[in-house]
Amino acid sequence: MGRSHSRTILMSPSGKPFDQEKAWELSQEDRLILVCGRYEGVDERVRLHCVDEEISIGDYVLTGGELPAMVVVETVARLLPGVLGDENSVVEESFSNHLLEYPQYTRPRDFKGHKVPEVLVSGDPKKIQDWQRKEALKKTAQVRPDLLKKTELSDQDRVDLKELNIG
Ligand code: 4GS
Numbered sequence: 001m002g003r004s005h006s007r008t009i010l011m012s013p014s015g016k017p018f019d020q021e022k023a024w025e026l027s028q029e030d031r032l033i034l035v036c037g038r039y040e041g042v043d044e045r046v047r048l049h050c051v052d053e054e055i056s057i058g059d060y061v062l063t064g065g066e067l068p069a070m071v072v073v074e075t076v077a078r079l080l081p082g083v084l085g086d087e088n089s090v091v092e093e094s095f096s097n098h099l100l101e102y103p104q105y106t107r108p109r110d111f112k113g114h115k116v117p118e119v120l121v122s123g124d125p126k127k128i129q130d131w132q133r134k135e136a137l138k139k140t141a142q143v144r145p146d147l148l149k150k151t152e153l154s155d156q157d158r159v160d161l162k163e164l165n166i167g
Pocket of ligand 1: 013039040041056057058064065068
């Protein structure tokens, strides 16, 4: 395989916040080297001369960078071809960029009187898709309105958001 290009990343609270966009970017690399400090930060010379960039998984302090590294590995790995069973699911996911997941339902259709929404058992894929998109918009608007600023909204999305009295 020869010496493929690699990117060396230091896991550190002073790094750039890790997000899905960064995960997509890293998934394009031939290889990643994730450097984890333990207890203290790493030697400044390592940080300055051996590391391409610093990444943080969030504003809190852990004992070591191992768990942050695993978070990066898990997030990036599932974007690589062949890791998830269905390649399309990751692509579909990228269409709902910056939206939270719509509610999921499985069997049974009636759980202690709580029914699966009628539209989901309608067998109409277009109707189901529209419902899921609208629910994702609703959920995001309610719990993470900040994310919506980055979402690519269709005309229908804007109509739906207005209707929900949030947009
Ligand atoms: C994080 C973080 C972290 C900081 C490593 C104290 C040991 C520890 N790394 N995102 N020294 N948050 N690292 O807490 O990435």
